[in-house]
Structures are given as structure tokens and as C-alpha cells.
Amino acid sequence: MTLRPVAEDDLPALERFLTEPEVSSPFQWFGWWDIRRWRRQWADTGLITEDGGHLMVVRESERLGFVAWRKISSSRTTHYWNMGIALLPDARGKGVGTEAQRQLVRYLFAHTLVKRVEADTESENFAEQRALEKAGFTREGVLRSVVFRDGRWRDGVRYSILREEVAPDGSPATASIDASTSGD
Structure with missing residues (x-):
């Protein structure tokens, strides 16, 4: 599984998240709106700018x-990054989200000077919370009534990871420290 820049032929896969409720459900469907936004942004910037970006999660030629x-x-x-992920239904529950988020954190720390990367998810999205924790993120707290989706306000949960908490290979730094001292 790897991350790579979005190519023009990836745009239909991205647009599925905007046009097919069952692809974005249960936590990312916010109704139909601006279904051409990624196409316009890709034509203008390739979906990567100084202020943010998008990368495809792929396994060989399969878009995940x-x-x-x-x-x-x-x-x-001062600034930091807020990151997110959206996986197609067939890619969920297989460790792809943990690995993709781990790779994105490593990429952001390797290529920018930020000290902090954060991620938010809905309080009921337990799978994403587990994925973030496995990727080395620390739960910071609950954001009350932060997201309006499907007719009601929902709580969110904020996670963060700091530069010094990530080893050069992208794994949690404490894991590499534990592994290096386990033979003592």
C-alpha cells in the first residue's frame, strides 16, 4: 500500500465520495454539493498546495x-496540519487506514517543518479512533456538537501526534525505543 499524487484518471474515484452516499457512509456523507470541486482544484493545482493537499491511497493499480x-x-x-482519510468500502477494516495515516504523518514530518499533526473523527467512529491510536496518535479530547450530519449535531474526537513521537520509519517512536532497549 502506498500514497501517491492524484492523477487525472483518479478523479472519478474521488468523485464517488461526493456522488454515492453509500461510499461515504456512515460518517462522511454530508449531502450533494459541488461535485466538480476536485476536478477544478486538480486542473488548477494537482490537489497539492502549500496549504494542504490530497494523495491517493493505492495498492498496485487498485485505488483504495x-x-x-x-x-x-x-x-x-505557527501552523500545523489537520489530516483526514476516506477509504472506499472494500478497503475498510483491513489495516489500510492505519498504514495510510502512518505514511501521511511520516511524509508531512519529512517534508515540512511542522511539529504537530492532528486528526478529528466523530465520537461514534470507533474504527477510525482505533486506526489513529495504532498509527501513534494520542487522544486529546471530545469536541462537543462539532459536526452536523444526517439531521443532527454530533460530537467529535481530536487526536494528535508530535514530530518527536514518530521514528524515521514512520512507526511510533516509543516502539523503536522499546525495541532497541529490549536486549539490555
Whole structure:
């Protein structure tokens, strides 16, 4: 499983998340809106800018979904990344989300100066919470009534990972420390 830039022939796979409710359900369907946005952004920027981007999650030639990140400014001089993932239904529940998020964190720390990457999910999305924890993220807390979806307000959960918590291979830094000291 790898991440790669979005190619023009990937756009129909991305657009499925905007046009097929069953692909985005149960946690990412927010109704139909601007179904050509990714096509316009791809034509303009290739879906990667200084303020964020999208990468495809693929296994060989199979498209599994995408990861995305966006810049969050926390002060005049400081920013960090907020990231997310959307997987096609057939890719869910197989460890793809954990690995894709681990790879995106490694990519962002390798190619930008940020110290923090965060991710948010709905409080009822237990699979995503497990995936983030397996990828080394720390649960920070609940955001009350932060998402309106399917007729009601829903709580979210925020996770983060800091640069020093990630080993060069993308695994949690504590795992590499534990492994290197286990023979002592």
C-alpha cells in the first residue's frame, strides 16, 4: 500500500465520495454539493498546495481511497496540519487506514517543518479512533456538537501526534525505543 499524487484518471474515484452516499457512509456523507470541486482544484493545482493537499491511497493499480491535509494557523508565526482519510468500502477494516495515516504523518514530518499533526473523527467512529491510536496518535479530547450530519449535531474526537513521537520509519517512536532497549 502506498500514497501517491492524484492523477487525472483518479478523479472519478474521488468523485464517488461526493456522488454515492453509500461510499461515504456512515460518517462522511454530508449531502450533494459541488461535485466538480476536485476536478477544478486538480486542473488548477494537482490537489497539492502549500496549504494542504490530497494523495491517493493505492495498492498496485487498485485505488483504495485518499488522504488529505490542510494547514491550521495557530498563531501569526505557527501552523500545523489537520489530516483526514476516506477509504472506499472494500478497503475498510483491513489495516489500510492505519498504514495510510502512518505514511501521511511520516511524509508531512519529512517534508515540512511542522511539529504537530492532528486528526478529528466523530465520537461514534470507533474504527477510525482505533486506526489513529495504532498509527501513534494520542487522544486529546471530545469536541462537543462539532459536526452536523444526517439531521443532527454530533460530537467529535481530536487526536494528535508530535514530530518527536514518530521514528524515521514512520512507526511510533516509543516502539523503536522499546525495541532497541529490549536486549539490555
